[in-house]
Amino acid sequence: MSAVTQRRRRLSGWIFVSPWLLGLLILFIYPFIASFLWSFTEYDLLTSPRYVGTDHYQRIAQEIASGEGFGKALVNTVYFAVVSVPLSIFMAISLAVMLNWKVRGQAIFRTLFYLPSMVPIVASSILWLWLLDPRDGMVNGFLGFFYEVPPLWFQGIQEAISLDTPLQFGSKDGLAMMSLWGVGNFMLIYLAAIGDIEPSLYHAAELDGAGVWQKFRHITLPMLSPIIFFNLILGIIQSVQAFTQVYIVSEGTGQPAESSLMISLQLFLSAFRDLEMGYASAIAWVLFALLGLATWGLFRTSKNWVHYRGVRM
Amino acid sequence: MSSMTGGEMNNQRTSVWRITLLIVVSALFMLPLVLMLLASLKPAEQLTGDPYSLLPERVVWSNYQQALEAIPYLKYLANSIVLCVGSVVGTVVSCSLVAYGFARLRWRGRKAMFAVLIATMLLPWHVTMIPRFVLFSELGLYNQLAAIILPTFLGDAFYIFMLRQFFMSIPEELSEAARLDGLSEFGIYWRIIVPLSKPALVTVAMFQLVVSWNDFSSPLLYLSDQEKFPLAYGLEQFVSSYSDQTHLLMAASVMFTLPMVFLFFVAQKSFTRGITMTGSK
Incomplete structure (x- = not known):
């Protein structure tokens, strides 16, 4: 190849990626720097930013200590992630195992299990808002047969312990239930991974007298562990970033009693209701740091339980 | 049937169990969608007067027309x-x-x-x-x-x-x-x-x-x-x-959801392929 064509090819590389480069500049690098700088300022969009040092970060630290504002949102977000992520993983794997059974109508069952995941989040939020209505909702209509005081769901808070009812489900549990209904994507990923497991592994285990549970525990689960890990990380990121469903079930307020005020919603409200861009930017950076820390921590522990091609990393 | 071995009978029994379980779980997953569809066809007074009833007293297609306009x-x-x-x-x-x-x-x-x-x-x-x-x-x-x-x-x-x-x-x-x-x-x-x-x-x-x-x-x-x-x-x-107009809300939600369901049926293969691609590195 001549030097000219080589140079032309090198140049054309930059030309082909130029749309993304432009995007990198105006959608990532500029906002990245601006939000970091603004987090040290008082900024209401109308007047120019005024430097206030680490005031916002100190406020966030105080709120974490007192459990108000950001502290409240942090607790809510962690609660939601801790309830919804493990349950979603369990649900997705169970459904995938069931879909892997060689029975007639396999394709139909796969479609039926997946269909709820195609329901737009706005529609499913409206639907569950109605289904989980404390008074007129079908779910409480059913629970009413067994419990005198059914849960309040989106109108309730789980922290208010009362002895009247064993079911203390509040707004965040309702949100977790919604996310369980839409686990279709990871279900399909697990299903594909189960299909990739060598049948000879199972045959060998059967010869050793392994039962259904033992095969699942010692073959299927370890082989799925890289995907469980991926699901865990992505699930945490998604539940921390959950916004649309949170906004809709609380009509954009995080009520009742701020029980559905998640970090994403609190950031949005601080920025666009209270016009506190500086404080909101600081929230974004604290969130970024916490997510980074959580991901790093999970990667550290992953050595002990994630197997790549049957080998522990 | 008498020539069937114990193993085959066992297999058949598991497969009946499995299909039953699959049907029950599918029904549970589809139930919210079915309820949405049914509610979108109910008269308004049924949803407030008798909220737990399953089937529409009479089918009100005009809910859809009303939702379109509202x-x-x-x-x-x-x-x-x-x-x-x-x-x-x-x-x-x-x-x-x-x-x-x-x-x-x-x-x-x-x-x-x-x-x-x-x-x-x-x-x-x-x-x-x-x-x-x-x-x-x-x-x-x-x-x-x-x-x-x-x-x-x-x-x-x-x-x-x-x-x-x-x-x-x-x-x-x-x-x-x-x-x-x-x-x-x-x-x-x-x-x-x-x-x-x-x-x-x-x-x-x-x-x-x-x-x-x-x-x-x-x-x-x-x-x-x-x-x-x-x-x-x-x-x-x-x-x-319109928080008290469940019949219109559900009709609107159905009309908002249907195009996605349709898209999924038309392009099921490319969806499934794309999703499983994200899981494999």
Whole structure:
């Protein structure tokens, strides 16, 4: 190849990626720097930013200590992630195992299990808002047969312990239930991974007298562990970033009693209701740091339980 | 039947159990959708008077007509279509070009830039949201559908990554032969890579179509004029003003959901392929 064509090819590389480069500049690098700088300022969009040092970060630290504002949102977000992520993983794997059974109508069952995941989040939020209505909702209509005081769901808070009812489900549990209904994507990923497991592994285990549970525990689960890990990380990121469903079930307020005020919603409200861009930017950076820390921590522990091609990393 | 061995009978019994369980779980998963559909056909007074009844006392198709007018559905639909078409075109064009640059061309800095691309995927939207909003407002994009469409012409890291993987699996010899024939890089992209990558491009288009149809937060952030609302946002606005009109809310939700269900049935293969691709490295 001549030097000219080589140079032309090198140049054309930059030309082909130029749309993304432009995007990198105006959608990532500029906002990245601006939000970091603004987090040290008082900024209401109308007047120019005024430097206030680490005031916002100190406020966030105080709120974490007192459990108000950001502290409240942090607790809510962690609660939601801790309830919804493990349950979603369990649900997705169970459904995938069931879909892997060689029975007639396999394709139909796969479609039926997946269909709820195609329901737009706005529609499913409206639907569950109605289904989980404390008074007129079908779910409480059913629970009413067994419990005198059914849960309040989106109108309730789980922290208010009362002895009247064993079911203390509040707004965040309702949100977790919604996310369980839409686990279709990871279900399909697990299903594909189960299909990739060598049948000879199972045959060998059967010869050793392994039962259904033992095969699942010692073959299927370890082989799925890289995907469980991926699901865990992505699930945490998604539940921390959950916004649309949170906004809709609380009509954009995080009520009742701020029980559905998640970090994403609190950031949005601080920025666009209270016009506190500086404080909101600081929230974004604290969130970024916490997510980074959580991901790093999970990667550290992953050595002990994630197997790549049957080998522990 | 008498000749059946114990093992075969056991197998048959497990398979009956399994099918039963599959049917029960499918029913549970479909139940919310069925209830939505049934509620959309019930008379208003049934939903308030007898909320736990399953079947409509009489089927009220006019709920749909009423919802069409009340929302206003068709105006929002037109906006949704503009958003979807614009975003899908923007995404497919920009992401395929960028992916070609990363997958099929050797240039200095390519590896570093690719690492930057992956890094942008890890950045939560919270960090960039506010400055983007300020920037777009200053560019005069506030209350314009363009504020939501234009960024799709600047590529998306996830789709670029997906397409790059696909482009890399196309034999390099095809490109070499085309270069000897004097085809330009753009010619190779357009005449060889794009036609060979149709399934992957369709998958990306389908994904973006779903994302744009469902997108609630961008319209919430950028649009203030009701004339410009897409369905996802218009429907939410409808919730607060019609919270006691469950029959209309459900009819509207059904009309908002059906296109996605239809899309899934038409393009089930490319969805399934795309989703399982994200799980395998």
